Amino acid sequence: MAEVDEVLRRHAPIAADALDQVEAAAWSEGERWGRIELVELISVACAAQLGVPPLTPPERFRGRRRDGGDADGPHPTDRLTGPDRTILDFAVQFSLDVSAVTDEQRSGLFEQLGEQVAGVAAVVFVMDFVPRARAALGALIGGAHGIGPPGTSPAPDEVPIWDALGAFIRAVPQLDALDPITSELVRLRGARQHQCRLCQSLRSRPALLAGADEETFAGADEYERSDLSPLQKAALAFTDAMIWTPGQLESSAVRLVELASEEQRVELVLDVTRNALNKIAVALGADAAHVDEGIEIYDVDADGGLVYGLTLG
Secondary structure, eight states, X not given: OHHHXXXXXXXXXXXXXXXXXXXXXXXXHHHHHTOHHHHHHHHHHHHHHHTSOOOOOXXXXXXXXXXXXXXXXXXXXXXXXXXXXXXXXXXXXXXXXXXXXXXXHHHHHHHHHGGGHHHHHHHHHHHHHHHHHXXXXXXXXXXSSOOOSOSSOOOGGGSOHHHXXXXXXXXXXXXXXXXXXXXXXXXXXXXXXXXXXXXXXXXXXXXXXXXXXXXXXXXXTSGGGSSOOHHHHHHHHHHHHHHHOTTOOHHHHHHHHHHSOHHHHHHHHHHHHHHTTHHHHHHTTOOOOSSSSSOEEEEEOTTSOEEEEEOOO
């Protein structure tokens, strides 16, 4: 585990710190709601159905109960309140297949939580996808399931959840071990698996300038039968594994290790994780494309922010 953490920080120190901040901020957000037990239960429920180890709360939160008592293990589901049950049911579906979140689940969440919805969805994303990322890094680098709890993050109450996610979103595009076409194919694969309307409508300006076209991007669908490179096919297969079978990464990891450098593997995991933030928009029905038809060209600015509505000229 220490070896994996060291490799991650060697190749992507800013993104690694941001990932730690994201994880710590999720627990802090749960404390702010008064729902630490529920966040732990979401973590366990998501991890159980994915086949990966769950995130565990920082030491100061462990064993705490809403009634002030101490107990081991997660809060029993039969004691959940109506709002907590609504959140847990939403989280399980979010993790399993976000495109299948129902209008009833979505409306129930808004009715129960109001302005807290975005924060709740962000915490669910962390409990769902950060364990996948840590399992993927372990499979690609150390053969382990994860890299353990964050060790260098600031105090949890110093980083609001959306600030932490924003820092992670901006940090990952600064990595450049993967070529822009491969990165864009990976992004599109995740967009289509999660059925994000906005993400499917976008095309990367750097990828287009590097020679990609719609025929290239179509390869993200039937990639094994496409003319994509062996590395691109392996990257897409590993993307699928992170999304659908994160507890069974071995075969796709072996394939990718044979073709990708250590730095490329780290970047791929962070790319897939960053791209998967589209699950929040999809889950909340906020993923509408900016264009009514066709595609929209985007790029990333020097600070890691997205710029939309560009041309190739």
